Amino acid sequence: xxxxxxxxxxxxxxxxxxxxxxxxxxxxxxxxxxxxxxxxxxxxxxxxxxxxxxxxxxxxxxxxxxxxxxxxxxxxxxxxxxxxxxxxxxxxxxxxxxxxxxxxxxxxxxxxxxxxxxxxxxxxxxxxxxxxxxxxxxxxxxxxxxxxxxxxxxxxxxxxxxxxxxxxxxxxxxxxxxxxxxxxxxxxxxxxxxxxxxxxxxxxxxxxxxxxxxxxxxxxxxxxxxxxxxxxxxxxxxxxxxxxxxxxxxxxxxxxxxxxxxxxxxxxxxxxxxxxxxxxxxxxxxxxxxxxxxxxxxxxxxxxxxxxxxxxxxxxxxxxxxxx
Amino acid sequence: xxxxxxxxxxxxxxxxxxxxxxxxxxxxxxxxxxxxxxxxxxxxxxxxxxxxxxxxxxxxxxxxxxxxxxxxxxxxxxxxxxxxxxxxxxxxxxxxxxxxxxxxxxxxxxxxxxxxxxxxxxxxxxxxxxxxxxxxxxxxxxxxxxxxxxxxxxxxxxxxxxxxxxxxxxxxxxxxxxxxxxxxxxxxxxxxxxxxxxxxxxxxxxxxxxxxxxxxxxxxxxxxxxxxxxxxxxxxxxxxxxxxxxxxxxxxxxxxxxxxxxxxxxxxxxxxxxxxxxxxxxxxxxxxxxxxxxxxxxxxxxxxxxxxxxxxxxxxxxxxxxxxxxxxxxxxxxxxxxxxxxx
Numbered sequence: 001x002x003x004x005x006x007x008x009x010x011x012x013x014x015x016x017x018x019x020x021x022x023x024x025x026x027x028x029x030x031x032x033x034x035x036x037x038x039x040x041x042x043x044x045x046x047x048x049x050x051x052x053x054x055x056x057x058x059x060x061x062x063x064x065x066x067x068x069x070x071x072x073x074x075x076x077x078x079x080x081x082x083x084x085x086x087x088x089x090x091x092x093x094x095x096x097x098x099x100x101x102x103x104x105x106x107x108x109x110x111x112x113x114x115x116x117x118x119x120x121x122x123x124x125x126x127x128x129x130x131x132x133x134x135x136x137x138x139x140x141x142x143x144x145x146x147x148x149x150x151x152x153x154x155x156x157x158x159x160x161x162x163x164x165x166x167x168x169x170x171x172x173x174x175x176x177x178x179x180x181x182x183x184x185x186x187x188x189x190x191x192x193x194x195x196x197x198x199x200x201x202x203x204x205x206x207x208x209x210x211x212x213x214x215x216x217x218x219x220x221x222x223x224x225x226x227x228x229x230x231x232x233x234x235x236x237x238x239x240x241x242x243x244x245x246x247x248x249x250x251x252x253x254x255x256x257x258x259x260x261x262x263x264x265x266x267x268x269x270x271x272x273x274x275x276x277x278x279x280x281x282x283x284x285x286x287x288x289x290x291x292x293x294x295x296x297x298x299x300x301x302x303x304x305x306x307x308x309x310x311x312x313x314x315x316x317x318x319x320x321x322x323x324x
Numbered sequence: 325x326x327x328x329x330x331x332x333x334x335x336x337x338x339x340x341x342x343x344x345x346x347x348x349x350x351x352x353x354x355x356x357x358x359x360x361x362x363x364x365x366x367x368x369x370x371x372x373x374x375x376x377x378x379x380x381x382x383x384x385x386x387x388x389x390x391x392x393x394x395x396x397x398x399x400x401x402x403x404x405x406x407x408x409x410x411x412x413x414x415x416x417x418x419x420x421x422x423x424x425x426x427x428x429x430x431x432x433x434x435x436x437x438x439x440x441x442x443x444x445x446x447x448x449x450x451x452x453x454x455x456x457x458x459x460x461x462x463x464x465x466x467x468x469x470x471x472x473x474x475x476x477x478x479x480x481x482x483x484x485x486x487x488x489x490x491x492x493x494x495x496x497x498x499x500x501x502x503x504x505x506x507x508x509x510x511x512x513x514x515x516x517x518x519x520x521x522x523x524x525x526x527x528x529x530x531x532x533x534x535x536x537x538x539x540x541x542x543x544x545x546x547x548x549x550x551x552x553x554x555x556x557x558x559x560x561x562x563x564x565x566x567x568x569x570x571x572x573x574x575x576x577x578x579x580x581x582x583x584x585x586x587x588x589x590x591x592x593x594x595x596x597x598x599x600x601x602x603x604x605x606x607x608x609x610x611x612x613x614x615x616x617x618x619x620x621x622x623x624x625x626x627x628x629x630x631x632x633x634x635x636x637x638x639x640x641x642x643x644x645x646x647x648x649x650x651x652x653x654x655x656x657x658x659x660x661x662x663x664x665x666x667x
Contacts, residue, residue, distance in 0.1 A: 030466030030491050038465065100627050102584070144466070144491075149550045150539040152497055152510065154629040159493035160465055161512035161549050188512050188549020190539070 028201035033144050034160045036203030040130035041146050041158040041196055043096040044071040044081050044105075044119070048088020070147040070158060070196030071095065071119065072205055073127045079105065079119040080231060081195035082210055083177075086110045086117045089302045089317060090280045093119055096156045097127045109238050110300035111322075114230045115178050115210055117300075118238075130197065132228050133204040137183065141165045145187035145209055145223070147196025158196060163187030171222055173213035182224040183207045189223035198225035242299045242320035246270055250287045253277065254308065265321040275308040294320070368470065368529050369487045373424040375399045375455040376485040378474040379412050379431070379445075379521060381419035396473030396485065396522030397421065397445065398531060402452045405567065406445040407559065408521030409536050410436050411503065413443050421447050422483035437562050437572035437639070439664060441503040441536050441554060443521075444566040455523055458530025460555035463509060467492045471513040471535050471551070473522025485522070488513045490549075498633050499537065499552055504574055504664075506636030508552040509533050515551040524553045532556050558637040561619045565639065575638040575661030577601045581612070583628050589613040589649065590631045604659040610648045617644035640664065 045068040071081035079095055086107060093105040103121045110117040137143065143165055146158045153159065163186040170181050183198055189209055197205045207225030215222050245264025248257040254275040260266050270276070278284060279293045280303050297303065299322035307316050379395040395412030399405070406421055413419045413433055421431040431445035463469075469492055472485045479485060490513025499505040509524065515535045524533040533553030540548060562572045578599020582591045589611040595601045615634045616622045620642075623634040638644065640663040648655050 030468070031464050032466070034466040035464075149548075152499065152539060152550070153494065154498055154632075155496065155627040157494055157496065159510050159550070160491065161493055162466075162491045190548050190550060 030142075030144055030160070030162050030201065033199055033201045033203040034146070037130055037144075037146060037197060037199045037205070038158050038160070039098050040073040040127050041098065042071045042073060042079055042125075042127065043148060043153075043156050044069055044079065044085055044195055045094045045096070046085050046088060046091050047094075048091040068148075068151055069192055069194045070209070072195070072197045072208065073125065073129050074118075074132070074205070074231060075129050077121045077125050078108070078129075079121060079125075080208060080234075081117050081119065082208055082226075083110050083112050083115045083117045083300070084211055085195060086300065089304050091301070095119065095121050095125070097125060098156055098158070099126060100156050101126070107298045107301060109234055109298045111234055111237060112300060113177050113179065114234050115176075115226045116208060116230055116234045118231075118234055130199075131202075131204045132231070133200055133206045136168055136181075136227055136229075137165045137200060137206050139165050139167045142201055143183075143185055143187055143206060144199050144201075145185065145189055145193060145196065145225075146199060147189070147193030147209055149188065149190035149192045151192040161188035168227075171213055171224060172216045173222065174216070175211060175213040176224070178210075178226050178230070180227075182210075182226055184222055184224045187223065237299065237322055240299070241323040242294050242297050242301065243323040244270075244276075244294070244318070245321050250284055250290055253283060253285055255284050255290055265318050269316050269318045270305075270307065271309065273309070276305050277308055277313070278306040280304050294323075299323070364527070365470070365487075365489065368525070368527070369472070372455070372470070372472060372523075372525055372529055373485050373487075374453040376424060376472045376523060377406055378422040378477075378479045378483050378485070379406075379408050379419050380422070381413045381416045384415050394474055394477035394518045395520045396518065396535075398472075398521075398523035398534070399452050399454050400457075400531070400563075401567075402454050404447045404449060404452060405434070406431055406447060407534060408443050408445060409534065410438050410441045410443045411536075412521040413445070419445060421445060422479070423449070423452075424484045426481075426483055428483065435566040435569050435571050437566065437574075439502070439504050439574040440558065440562065440572065440639075441505070442534070442559060442562065442566070442572075444563075455525070455531040456529065457556060457560070458526050458528065458532045460509065460532040460557045463492050463495055463526070463532060463555075465492050465494055468527050469509075469511055469513060469532065470525045470527065471511065471515050471519060471522065471553075472525065473515070473519035473535060475514075475516040475518045477518050488515065490514070493550070495555075496630070496633060497552060498629050498636065503537070504636050505536060505552050505554060507555050507558060507633045509555055511535075511551045511553060512549045513551065514547040514549070516547045519551075534559065555637075557619075561637060561642075562639050573640040574664040575635055575640050575642050576664040577635055577659065577661060579606060581628055581631065588626075590625050590628045600659050600662045604646075604657050606646070606648075606657065606659075607650065610650050612646055612648055613654075614647040615644055616647070617642055620644070635661070 071079040074080045095105045105119040105121045108118045166184045168181045198207045212221040245261040245266045247259040257274040377397045385391045397406045397408035422428045431447040434444045436443045493510040497508040539550040578596040578601035580594045592610045646657045
């Protein structure tokens with residue numbers, strides 16, 4: 001009995017000793033935060049057939065040199081970025097890690113109202129997921145914005161800018177879709193930064209950087225990040241699948257629209273009686289073809305439809321909704 | 325019985341582990357620490373200001389008409405040598421150099437490195453304080469740096485420089501164009517028109533670079549938190565030439581390489597005719613693994629931009645050794661870099 005107690009004490013003491021022998025904890029600092037978080041920052045490039053018609057971030061994009069922004073590894077093989085990247089019909093993504101290795105990636109989920117998009121990297125992504133901050137930062141907290149402003153990095157190494165949280169508040173700007181308080185910061189954010197992380201001095205992700213927003217009241221450009229807690233809400237939508245928001249049936253190589261759901265993705269785009277012949281160029285030969293096409297796409301993705309209406313054919317674009 | 329002590333032991337271990345994790349969280353800087361940091365900065369700025377100068381020159385604008393340019397510079401030798409950007413004194417033999425004590429003297433341009441955006445001036449003045457040299461190869465992203473200079477010409481008659489504080493945002497940036505910034509230091513300390521040619525210091529007060537250009541958004545030419553400095557280690561490679569009054573040109577190899585990363589090293593796509601590369605017998609398909617040179621040390625080429633960077637910081641005439649892989653064999657090739665053709 002006594003021997004066992006001693007053994008227990010020995011275990012406790014050795015655990016205490018081991019924890020005291022961990023690598024000396026450096027005081028939180030920009031140097032340490034960047035060393036911890038930069039390896040989990042990737043470059044995201046996107047190609048597609050043409051811009052979405054409902055692109056709220058269009059103005060900002062005209063300022064950039066070439067398509068691309070940053071992303072954050074949040075789970076093995078998964079990259080979180082800003083929704084503004086998903087701006088093409090049938091987007092094709094390439095993710096480049098800090099070692100300079102390029103991977104194709106596909107969209108898992110995008111939600112404009114959360115301003116987030118989650119990508120799945122195909123093949124092995126060596127980068128480790130970054131730690132996420134457990135709670136919202138307070139005003140005045142020092143932070144770092146990581147990304148690739150002006151896409152100046154030719155070797156995919158992100159750049160960091162240091163600043164503070166100016167406030168956790170709702171911004172009144174047309175570009176801000178996230179309707180809850182965002183992390184407003186004075187750290188430098190520029191075209192190419194969006195999608196990158198805002199981290200605390202321990203390198204934990206506080207939020208995802210968004211394109212600059214023009215404040216309606218002051219006319220100033222404000223830099224902000226969407227709080228990382230929104231990631232959980234994006235994940236909750238995973239697996240729900242995407243929908244066109246119509247009732248109909250596939251017959252004779254076309255989806256025949258019987259009813260268009262009010263407020264759904266097809267409202268104002270499709271009409272009862274329309275025959276949808278193809279989706280992003282893929283013919284809708286049977287119901288399986290339609291289900292396959294929708295399964296491969298996330299809600300929030302824009303698709304191009306070939307529609308036959310009163311004998312004439314036309315191309316329409318709509319943004320898929322989330323299936324309930 | 326066994327379970328009876330295992331549970332408290334496991335609990336105790338868990339408690340220890342969590343308390344260990346918690347003890348490191350949220351250490352807050354006390355006001356005293358902040359004051360100490362500020363006092364350090366104040367002392368640094370007061371001391372370093374005596375090495376910082378304003379530079380006024382008449383330069384040619386895009387249409388060839390003379391306009392007054394405001395810039396900055398740094399004293400690097402009490403004998404009167406002042407370093408600045410070439411674009412601050414472009415096309416001029418002389419410039420007005422103002423010191424923080426109010427003196428304004430005429431400086432003579434001794435030599436230039438046009439593509440490297442450097443100019444060395446000499447002034448005839450006594451009691452000059454030279455900036456101490458630091459090690460720009462040792463800079464780490466996140467490290468704080470101090471930029472001194474004359475943004476928007478605000479120093480005016482007083483000639484006293486302004487300071488801004490920031491971090492090293494990234495190192496090893498390559499910014500091409502008619503002026504080439506290789507292995508450049510990216511900073512978020514605000515630098516603006518007029519800061520050009522001014523010094524970048526580490527927090528020990530040692531010179532690590534010359535602030536030269538910024539990225540801007542849209543038409544306005546003001547700071548958005550993305551500035552670039554020429555690293556001191558590049559300047560040191562050409563300083564002897566500049567002091568001796570010899571203009572410097574950037575080095576040139578004469579290869580085009582695959583810009584996308586293909587495993588180790590960088591693969592040569594084409595060797596251009598009548599270039600140092602063709603003279604040295606480089607072939608398309610060669611895999612460049614490392615570059616060695618005097619003042620450069622050995623640079624492992626882990627990414628195409630590293631090769632671009634290593635070659636861009638070397639002046640023409642530099643002798644370098646390229647470590648190659650060809651048909652599965654390792655070999656070393658000596659190359660003397662030529663002159664980079666104007667872009």
